[in-house]
Amino acid sequence: MSTPEVYSRFHRMLDGLAAMLHRSRRPYRKELLRLLAAARTGWPSADYGAGYLYQSFPPLGLHGFRQTEVRQAQMAITDALRGQRVLEIGCNSGFLSLALSPGARRYVGFDNNPFLIDIARLTQKTVRNEVVDFRVDTVEAFESDEPFDVVLSFANHSTWDGNMTLALEAYFSKLQKLLVPEGTLFFESHHPALENKAQVQETLKVMQKFFAIQQQRELTCGSAWDRGRTFVEASALIKG
Numbered sequence: 212m213s214t215p216e217v218y219s220r221f222h223r224m225l226d227g228l229a230a231m232l233h234r235s236r237r238p239y240r241k242e243l244l245r246l247l248a249a250a251r252t253g254w255p256s257a258d259y260g261a262g263y264l265y266q267s268f269p270p271l272g273l274h275g276f277r278q279t280e281v282r283q284a285q286m287a288i289t290d291a292l293r294g295q296r297v298l299e300i301g302c303n304s305g306f307l308s309l310a311l312s313p314g315a316r317r318y319v320g321f322d323n324n325p326f327l328i329d330i331a332r333l334t335q336k337t338v339r340n341e342v343v344d345f346r347v348d349t350v351e352a353f354e355s356d357e358p359f360d361v362v363l364s365f366a367n368h369s370t371w372d373g374n375m376t377l378a379l380e381a382y383f384s385k386l387q388k389l390l391v392p393e394g395t396l397f398f399e400s401h402h403p404a405l406e407n408k409a410q411v412q413e414t415l416k417v418m419q420k421f422f423a424i425q426q427q428r429e430l431t432c433g434s435a436w437d438r439g440r441t442f443v444e445a446s447a448l449i450k451g
């Protein structure tokens with residue numbers, strides 16, 4: 212794994228060169244770079260992309276630390292989302308949301324970083340996805356009258372940017388409340404460098420106060436930032 216800064220600078224340059232060959236992508240890239248520059252001065256905490264992108268988006272020739280297409284393939288949840296009302300916590304630049312959402316009945320994705328949501332909306336418009344409802348919101352403040360059948364929590368149960376104030380128990384309790392009874396949680400742990408196997412077990416112990424685990428497996432494909440994470444499908448316990 213090269214350092215995040217080197218990886219990010221290299222791929223930004225690579226994507227820039229590729230964009231020169233794709234005339235139609237130039238206006239999108241210009242606006243993307245404008246938003247990234249605005250984020251650099253306007254967002255005081257970590258952006259997870261080391262100044263570029265955390266998530267990749269192959270349809271527009273964008274590299275990121277996390278390989279969206281590989282994540283989508285190995286999570287294999289597209290069928291489970293079909294016809295469902297889906298909520299994604301901390302959707303970042305929304306690239307995974309745009310990949311996962313076709314087929315969903317409704318798909319809400321929120322992130323507390325408004326610059327990332329601007330990028331998500333710009334990309335959504337560019338690829339003409341009309342499914343996702345991107346919002347700027349926080350896990351702490353997010354409220355909804357509509358119930359969700361599925362909640363997605365990918366590398367979001369704690370964040371190292373200092374912007375997540377909920378402890379694990381409050382976090383999973385909140386996710387349970389946002390779901391219909393026995394609704395589905397798809398969960399991805401942090402990278403093993405941040406959350407090792409023993410720590411994942413502790414996290415899952417807390418999760419099980421609110422959810423019953425249906426399946427658990429290790430993600431083995433993708434970039435160095437993708438591999439070694441734990442993926443869980445769980446169903447919300449009926450509140451007693």
Ligand SMILES: C[S@@+](CC[C@H](N)C(=O)[O-])C[C@H]1O[C@@H](n2cnc3c(N)ncnc32)[C@H](O)[C@@H]1O
Nearest residue numbers: 301302303322323324349350365366370374375
């Ligand atoms: C490690 S990234 C994971 C992004 C995405 N879930 C994924 O797996 O590709 C964590 C994300 O959570 C967002 N975030 C941090 N604190 C948050 C909060 N309190 N409420 C909502 N989003 C938050 C960050 O801006 C960032 O996009």
